[in-house]
Amino acid sequence: MYNVLSLNKTALNAHQKKMDGIAHDLSNVNTYGYKRKEVNFEELRLREVAGDVLKSNRAQDLSLNMGVKSGVTKTTFNQGGIIPSSEKFNMAITGEGFFGVRDGNGNLILTRNGGFHQNSDGSITDDAGNSLEMEIYQPFGRWTGEISISKTGEVSTLENGQDVYLGRVILYKPDNPHNLISLGEGNYALKNGANLEISFGGEGFGEINQYFLEGSNVDMVKSMVDMITTQRVYSMNSKALQTTDEIMTMINGIKR
Structure with missing residues (x-):
């Protein structure tokens, strides 16, 4: 359950940074010579195996997905108008x-x-x-x-x-x-x-x-579509985080 919280948290942080990048591009749509930025995502992985787990010689280490992070922000240098x-x-x-x-x-x-x-x-x-x-x-x-x-x-x-x-x-x-x-x-x-x-x-x-x-090489229509999509993903992760928190509260209540 804590892993789910981590997944939601990292997704929220990553998509917030993407939103910031899109907003920065849109604010410079009329800036001469401006080149748009592209925020890339990278997967977070945690490799771990419990010490008491026996593995065959052919088995690989267990790889757990711990969420996503924003990677290097790259500048796109294609020609502006x-x-x-x-x-x-x-x-x-x-x-x-x-x-x-x-x-x-x-x-x-x-x-x-x-x-x-x-x-x-x-x-x-x-x-x-x-x-x-x-x-x-x-x-x-x-x-x-x-x-x-x-x-x-x-x-x-x-x-x-x-x-x-x-x-x-x-x-x-x-x-x-x-x-x-x-x-x-x-x-x-x-x-x-x-x-x-x-x-x-x-x-x-x-x-x-x-x-x-x-002119700027920012495609305003594409940036607006990307912003809407990113907002929806952010909203979904926020809702999932809220639901997970409610479930954990219920479980803790049952334990008492």
């Missing part, structure tokens, strides 16, 4: 790769959110003030006029009818997307020891699309 924008330094990546920004302490942060803008001094930053990682060919004072950003990240402008190359947007790609540590708001740091590939317009990276932003 591409949304038009009127800002010249708004960019969306189609394919692999991340933009890089530097925070105030010089730490590299990776993101798919290409919502950048030009400051009064000509520098390019995100809304948090983190500077976009770029190759700089010309002083920011020349970053004026009709700015163009190519698919491979070259930034240029027209001066006296001639193209002037100002710089290049750098893309980054980890050896494995799951070597990224989520910092929240669609930002990631690289795990210690993980490798990071840098693109200067080379192959194996996605294309940069100027005047676009990448």
Whole structure:
């Protein structure tokens, strides 16, 4: 009977964490560059055999199911929708790769959110003030006029009818997307020891699309269905826990 209580308790905890994950996804459905999270379940097992039980040589150890737990929460990095924008330094990546920004302490942060803008001094930053990682060919004072950003990240402008190359947007790609540590708001740091590939317009990276932003990859309809299903399972386990408690109370009453 106590095993039943344990099963119900672990199921409640696991499905509560899944509910939290779904709620977090839904709250970020309109966050540019956000990637949905997937909570996986793992079975809890207890291997034990009473000391006075005799087994044949072919018999395996007794394995008791002790319930379920939420396993590693994985980020799903599939492509989000591409949304038009009127800002010249708004960019969306189609394919692999991340933009890089530097925070105030010089730490590299990776993101798919290409919502950048030009400051009064000509520098390019995100809304948090983190500077976009770029190759700089010309002083920011020349970053004026009709700015163009190519698919491979070259930034240029027209001066006296001639193209002037100002710089290049750098893309980054980890050896494995799951070597990224989520910092929240669609930002990631690289795990210690993980490798990071840098693109200067080379192959194996996605294309940069100027005047676009990448939307969240959260499927709102699917997430709502998952939430309803998870709520029902949670409710069933809660009811089972209540029923088990009532039965145990009755048994204890009979013993008295």
